[in-house]
Amino acid sequence: MLIMDEKIKLDTDKDIYVFSDLHIGFANKELNYEIISFINDLKDDNIVILNGDTFELWKYEDFTVTPEENLKKFEEILEYYGNDIKELIHHENVYIILGNHDYGLRFINNLREVIIEKYHKQCLITHGNNCSKETSFKTLEKSEGLFYKFVAWLSSKISKMFSPFYKVKKSEELFNTLYDKFSDSDDDILREVKKHLNYDVIILGHTHQYDHKQIGKSTYINTGKFELNKDFIKISNEISGGKIHLARDNKWIKWYWINTLKLL
Numbered sequence: 001m002l003i004m005d006e007k008i009k010l011d012t013d014k015d016i017y018v019f020s021d022l023h024i025g026f027a028n029k030e031l032n033y034e035i036i037s038f039i040n041d042l043k044d045d046n047i048v049i050l051n052g053d054t055f056e057l058w059k060y061e062d063f064t065v066t067p068e069e070n071l072k073k074f075e076e077i078l079e080y081y082g083n084d085i086k087e088l089i090h091h092e093n094v095y096i097i098l099g100n101h102d103y104g105l106r107f108i109n110n111l112r113e114v115i116i117e118k119y120h121k122q123c124l125i126t127h128g129n130n131c132s133k134e135t136s137f138k139t140l141e142k143s144e145g146l147f148y149k150f151v152a153w154l155s156s157k158i159s160k161m162f163s164p165f166y167k168v169k170k171s172e173e174l175f176n177t178l179y180d181k182f183s184d185s186d187d188d189i190l191r192e193v194k195k196h197l198n199y200d201v202i203i204l205g206h207t208h209q210y211d212h213k214q215i216g217k218s219t220y221i222n223t224g225k226f227e228l229n230k231d232f233i234k235i236s237n238e239i240s241g242g243k244i245h246l247a248r249d250n251k252w253i254k255w256y257w258i259n260t261l262k263l264l
């Protein structure tokens with residue numbers, strides 16, 4: 001559902017699924033349909049948290065990234081993917097956290113942090129774009145995306161230049177591929193995680209790389225990019241206590257746990 005609060009505390013007995021970096025736009029349309037339908041099936045009985053960059057609102061083709069253009073692209077995405085996506089964004093069990101690629105949603109959904117309190121432990125879920133200056137909310141707010149205008153412009157130029165040779169037609173796809181290879185450094189992420197060590201568990205996305213580390217008394221988990229490896233997190237309530245499952249798969253539904261952490 002769309003929420004204007006920047007931060008909410010969530011108290012639920014339902015299982016919680018966390019996905020990040022879906023980048024739903026007009027690249028990989030077939031895959032996006034599958035992703036939306038997969039998540040849609042979970043939403044009625046569980047809580048679903050979409051942890052940032054759910055939508056690809058940057059416009060690479062003409063580098064217009066004004067707030068109006070962002071919202072216009074969002075409307076186009078909703079129209080393109082139809083009822084499933086409209087149901088998903090308005091459903092009361094679905095929380096959409098802002099990332100840098102869908103920062104343009106802030107006028108209709110400004111949620112930046114979800115905090116889950118369970119078993120006297122606190123878990124923070126946030127996208128993680130504040131780890132670098134260029135993608136931080138502060139910079140985005142100040143420049144209204146000047147940096148992105150440049151990146152998008154460059155990306156579209158490179159795409160056009162190379163497309164006859166490599167058949168890269170869409171700059172949106174190209175940018176995502178580049179980003180997967182040159183994402184934020186471990187130092188940047190670590191610096192960001194260290195700001196939140198008052199939480200027992202810190203769940204970020206943004207880097208597109210699955211990660212799991214113990215830092216002091218806190219556990220840091222990165223959900224990775226669902227579109228790449230089908231990495232996601234399930235926080236379950238079990239009789240034995242709260243558990244965090246880290247799941248991965250290359251086939252829909254038949255996902256398996258790559259790790260299980262005790263939340264208690």
Ligand SMILES: [Mn+2]
Pocket residue numbers: 052053099100101127129206207
């Ligand atoms: Mn991001």
